[in-house]
Amino acid sequence: MTLDEILPDLRRQSVDARHTETGLWAASMLRERISAGQLAPGAKLSEEPLCEVLGVSRNTLREAFATLAREHVVTRIPNRGVFVTRPTADDIREIYRVRRFLESAALTWSTSPTTDALHAAIARARAARDVGSVPGMASANQDFHAGVVALTGSDRLNAQMTQVLAEMRLVFHSMVANPLFHAPYIDDNAVILDRFEAGDRPAAAALMVDYLRRAEEQLLEAHSRA
Amino acid sequence: MTLDEILPDLRRQSVDARHTETGLWAASMLRERISAGQLAPGAKLSEEPLCEVLGVSRNTLREAFATLAREHVVTRIPNRGVFVTRPTADDIREIYRVRRFLESAALTWSTSPTTDALHAAIARARAARDVGSVPGMASANQDFHAGVVALTGSDRLNAQMTQVLAEMRLVFHSMVANPLFHAPYIDDNAVILDRFEAGDRPAAAALMVDYLRRAEEQLLEAHSRA
DNA sequence: CCTACCGAATTGTTCAACAATCCTACAAGC
DNA sequence: GCTTGTAGGATTGTTGAACAATTCGGTAGG
Numbered sequence: 001m002t003l004d005e006i007l008p009d010l011r012r013q014s015v016d017a018r019h020t021e022t023g024l025w026a027a028s029m030l031r032e033r034i035s036a037g038q039l040a041p042g043a044k045l046s047e048e049p050l051c052e053v054l055g056v057s058r059n060t061l062r063e064a065f066a067t068l069a070r071e072h073v074v075t076r077i078p079n080r081g082v083f084v085t086r087p088t089a090d091d092i093r094e095i096y097r098v099r100r101f102l103e104s105a106a107l108t109w110s111t112s113p114t115t116d117a118l119h120a121a122i123a124r125a126r127a128a129r130d131v132g133s134v135p136g137m138a139s140a141n142q143d144f145h146a147g148v149v150a151l152t153g154s155d156r157l158n159a160q161m162t163q164v165l166a167e168m169r170l171v172f173h174s175m176v177a178n179p180l181f182h183a184p185y186i187d188d189n190a191v192i193l194d195r196f197e198a199g200d201r202p203a204a205a206a207l208m209v210d211y212l213r214r215a216e217e218q219l220l221e222a223h224s225r226a
Numbered sequence: 227m228t229l230d231e232i233l234p235d236l237r238r239q240s241v242d243a244r245h246t247e248t249g250l251w252a253a254s255m256l257r258e259r260i261s262a263g264q265l266a267p268g269a270k271l272s273e274e275p276l277c278e279v280l281g282v283s284r285n286t287l288r289e290a291f292a293t294l295a296r297e298h299v300v301t302r303i304p305n306r307g308v309f310v311t312r313p314t315a316d317d318i319r320e321i322y323r324v325r326r327f328l329e330s331a332a333l334t335w336s337t338s339p340t341t342d343a344l345h346a347a348i349a350r351a352r353a354a355r356d357v358g359s360v361p362g363m364a365s366a367n368q369d370f371h372a373g374v375v376a377l378t379g380s381d382r383l384n385a386q387m388t389q390v391l392a393e394m395r396l397v398f399h400s401m402v403a404n405p406l407f408h409a410p411y412i413d414d415n416a417v418i419l420d421r422f423e424a425g426d427r428p429a430a431a432a433l434m435v436d437y438l439r440r441a442e443e444q445l446l447e448a449h450s451r452a
Numbered sequence: 453c454c455t456a457c458c459g460a461a462t463t464g465t466t467c468a469a470c471a472a473t474c475c476t477a478c479a480a481g482c
Numbered sequence: 483g484c485t486t487g488t489a490g491g492a493t494t495g496t497t498g499a500a501c502a503a504t505t506c507g508g509t510a511g512g
Contacts, residue, residue: 022464022465023292023465046493046494047493047494048493056465056466057465057466057467058466058467058494059285059465059466059467060464060465060466062289062494062495063288063289063292066249066289066292066293067292067296070293070296078247078473078494078495079472079473079474079493079494079495080473080474080475080493080494081493081494082494094380094381094382097378097379097380097383098380098382098383100335101328101331101332101335101378101380101383102327102331104331104335105327105328105330105331105334106327108331108334109326109327109330109435152323152327153323154320154323154324154327155320156320156324156386156390157323157324157327160382160386164382209335247495248495248496249495249496272462272463273462273463274462282496282497283496283497283498284463284497284498285496285497285498286495286496286497288463288464304463304464304504305462305463305464305503305504305505306462306463306504306505306506307462307463308463453512454511454512455510455511455512456509456510456511456512457508457509457510457511458507458508458509458510459506459507459508459509460505460506460507460508461504461505461506461507462503462504462505462506463502463503463504463505464501464502464503464504465500465501465502465503466499466500466501466502467498467499467500467501468497468498468499468500469496469497469498469499470495470496470497470498471494471495471496471497472493472494472495472496473492473493473494473495474491474492474493474494475490475491475492475493476489476490476491476492477488477489477490477491478487478488478489478490479486479487479488479489480485480486480487480488481484481485481486481487482483482484482485482486
């Protein structure tokens with residue numbers, strides 16, 4: 001999907017928008033579109049048409065670009081422009097490196113033992129699987145892993161995890177989505193949660209590392225084909 | 227001399243000559259001053275005089291502010307202005323929460339066993355202690371802990387650690403610096419490194435958590451007095 | 453002493469202009 | 483045929499000025 005195709009859509013959402021912090025608002029609008037896959041990886045985000053459609057000035061739009069670039073959602077090439085990031089194989093390895101550290105550390109040293117959100121995420125994933133909803137499974141799966149890091153109670157670690165999961169969505173969009181990708185991992189999550197609640201944190205962490213290694217391998221394999 | 231041989235050299239020069247990103251350049255100038263303590267926490271960064279001094283326009287300066295705000299180095303209050311962040315007690319707790327996770331996880335699961343940088347940092351710290359240089363001890367100590375996270379080989383985790391250490395400098399600047407703060411921790415670092423190299427990673431991680439808890443407590447105590 | 457209001461100063465945002473850089477195409481030379 | 487050089491046009495990088503919105507300090511009035 002190209003930029004031109006979603007321009008009318010964006011225009012509709014931005015007609016009567018009065019906001020303080022316009023730059024952050026513009027960033028969130030673009031982030032939404034990119035997360036949803038309406039702006040595919042590699043797409044060029046030209047300043048002029050976007051300004052016109054969002055109803056902001058070029059300066060404000062550039063603030064939004066700076067925000068998104070810092071989140072690795074968008075890549076800025078000097079004097080060339082801004083593009084939706086197209087994750088490389090190295091990016092995938094880096095993302096999973098971060099996830100292995102963050103998630104296994106959270107399972108090992110977290111202090112908050114409230115796992116309601118994790119149970120809810122697993123329930124949502126199973127419901128989505130029963131209905132055959134791939135986006136539903138993907139979303140619920142991300143909620144589970146975000147919830148694991150939320151056990152740390154740290155805003156900054158949560159922010160980093162949120163960012164990495166946003167990059168994960170880019171990875172999914174940049175390759176042919178295998179409809180069956182998420183399904184087998186749902187029960188893995190359940191086992192990890194079970195071990196964690198049984199008090200066997202090392203086992204939970206080890207299972208998580210194993211899970212993430214398998215997922216990484218599968219994504220790298222798919223990436224090399226694309 | 228062939229083309230390939232001089233390519234890296236050329237690239238290095240062109241990177242250095244990159245004044246083409248004025249916003250980032252201005253941000254780094256301010257970051258330097260703040261890190262060095264020349265701009266104390268709580269100081270107001272008025273736009274107009276800064277523009278004049280840095281020789282950039284207000285728009286460019288605001289891009290720099292946006293960058294620093296995302297790094298928590300600077301706090302933006304709408305319609306009031308931009309201030310050097312004054313860390314709160316909660317900030318200190320959050321910083322140490324992140325450090326405990328990042329550093330103990332690095333000691334537990336790191337793959338790279340090259341500890342040269344860590345030995346060098348300890349040596350620098352001891353040399354600074356012998357000379358009685360407090361900034362030298364602080365800097366070397368930060369190098370050691372940054373090096374621990376560098377064991378992960380992850381750019382993103384390194385970036386997060388760098389950011390958190392920058393916030394640590396703000397913490398130090400915002401309270402009366404105790405000249406003896408760093409000294410007792412130097413040998414703790416050495417013990418942690420020793421356990422790590424002996425292959426006893428759980429012990430190294432546990433010592434690190436203990437170290438960070440003591441440092442946090444000490445800083446919180448000092449903060450409550452200020 | 454407190455409150456309401458007014459004006460100065462500062463920030464938030466936009467606009468228009470210019471400089472610097474890159475892309476495309478096309479001609480010239482080996 | 484392939485590379486190299488050279489316009490021209492388009493896009494980005496940066497600036498300066500303008501105006502709206504908001505805050506702050508002082509002051510008159512109760």
